Amino acid sequence: MIPTERIHKILKDYKKPKIATILSHSSLQIFHGARLEDFKTIGIGMKENFEIYRAFPEATPDELIAVDNYEQLLDEEVQDELVRKHAIIIPHGSFVEYVGAANIEEKFYVPMFGNRAVLAWEHDKKIKQRHWLEKKAGIRMPREFQPQEIDRKVIVKLEGAKGGRGFFICSSPKEFRTKAKARKLKEGSFTIQEFIEGNRYYPSYFYSPLSKTKAGVPAGKGKVELICVDRRDELSGGYTVVGNIELVYRESLLKQVFEDGRRTVDASLDLFPPGMIGPFCLETILAEREVNDKKVTQIYTFEISARIVAGTNVAPDGSRYSCFSYKEPMSMGRRIAREIKQAANEKKLPLIVA
Numbered sequence: 001m002i003p004t005e006r007i008h009k010i011l012k013d014y015k016k017p018k019i020a021t022i023l024s025h026s027s028l029q030i031f032h033g034a035r036l037e038d039f040k041t042i043g044i045g046m047k048e049n050f051e052i053y054r055a056f057p058e059a060t061p062d063e064l065i066a067v068d069n070y071e072q073l074l075d076e077e078v079q080d081e082l083v084r085k086h087a088i089i090i091p092h093g094s095f096v097e098y099v100g101a102a103n104i105e106e107k108f109y110v111p112m113f114g115n116r117a118v119l120a121w122e123h124d125k126k127i128k129q130r131h132w133l134e135k136k137a138g139i140r141m142p143r144e145f146q147p148q149e150i151d152r153k154v155i156v157k158l159e160g161a162k163g164g165r166g167f168f169i170c171s172s173p174k175e176f177r178t179k180a181k182a183r184k185l186k187e188g189s190f191t192i193q194e195f196i197e198g199n200r201y202y203p204s205y206f207y208s209p210l211s212k213t214k215a216g217v218p219a220g221k222g223k224v225e226l227i228c229v230d231r232r233d234e235l236s237g238g239y240t241v242v243g244n245i246e247l248v249y250r251e252s253l254l255k256q257v258f259e260d261g262r263r264t265v266d267a268s269l270d271l272f273p274p275g276m277i278g279p280f281c282l283e284t285i286l287a288e289r290e291v292n293d294k295k296v297t298q299i300y301t302f303e304i305s306a307r308i309v310a311g312t313n314v315a316p317d318g319s320r321y322s323c324f325s326y327k328e329p330m331s332m333g334r335r336i337a338r339e340i341k342q343a344a345n346e347k348k349l350p351l352i353v354a
């Protein structure tokens with residue numbers, strides 16, 4: 001991994017940071033929020049997409065940098081230009097996917113909001129994510145099965161499959177063998193999880209180690225806030241996400257929702273200091289279970305996204321929760337910009353940028 005000292009040395013020369021990201025995913029919200037916090041913004045993307053970003057004048061980046069493909073972001077020429085412009089990159093899902101987690105860790109030296117070390121913990125779903133969330137944080141996750149142990153409905157997840165492509169359901173070792181054979185599954189290329197029947201909720205949190213806001217609950221060295229909640233709108237019969245819808249919880253569930261956020265942050269501080277800085281989203285399923293003859297709603301987390309997720313696009317002018325935390329409309333994009341602004345003012349950027 002690129003040594004943090006190298007990034008922090010670059011950061012030292014940043015007089016007036018600009019906020020930069022790739023034109024995709026949650027970038028409209030990032031540019032819009034940055035502008036509300038008085039930052040200049042830079043969008044990087046394909047020329048043919050510029051029109052879309054000019055179509056929304058309040059979210060159009062101040063500068064557009066054209067690339068032919070996202071691999072070009074690794075070119076020294078492009079990286080040096082971003083450094084010269086004092087750009088801080090906001091990593092989002094498309095950025096990580098297009099540039100590649102390993103490339104970002106090894107070759108991308110432009111300062112990035114958050115902790116780079118989290119990329120590996122997010123990427124390795126099978127071992128690292130489970131260790132972080134289940135073992136360290138004590139968060140409830142769907143049980144994992146070996147093929148011969150299958151005694152209920154399970155979901156078979158293929159490593160590296162995007163958006164659930166190729167996942168399949170089965171209920172016995174025999175059914176698994178038949179379906180795995182038909183798909184020519186290789187050993188070690190999948191995980192088997194209990195299939196949780198229930199409703200999917202995606203709470204988006206923000207961990208601030210600097211937190212001076214009253215919002216949120218204590219976590220790590222600061223606070224963790226609940227910014228918004230969404231669910232994915234998927235094409236029928238599959239897992240292809242085409243949009244997002246905002247949700248609110250039954251109020252009695254909020255205690256567990258905050259507890260899961262807090263535990264995720266607290267555990268991350270030990271595993272990869274300075275921890276899960278900034279936005280993250282727990283991908284959860286709410287299920288009804290019988291405990292001591294009583295029906296209770298339990299929250300299962302099946303994955304974490306350790307950065308801003310596109311689901312936060314449901315609340316560009318604040319959510320049904322952020323309105324209880326802030327007097328002004330607070331999107332995730334704006335919350336990120338505010339954190340950078342505060343850190344810059346207090347000369348603490350190295351605490352949240354690496």
Ligand code: AMP
Pocket residue numbers: 142155157161162163164167193194195196197200239283285302303
């Ligand atoms: P993932 O790639 O892990 O985000 O999973 C893709 C989709 O599969 C999710 O959006 C869920 O709809 C579904 N899914 C994943 N894990 C489970 C599970 N343990 N039980 C039920 N559905 C799941």
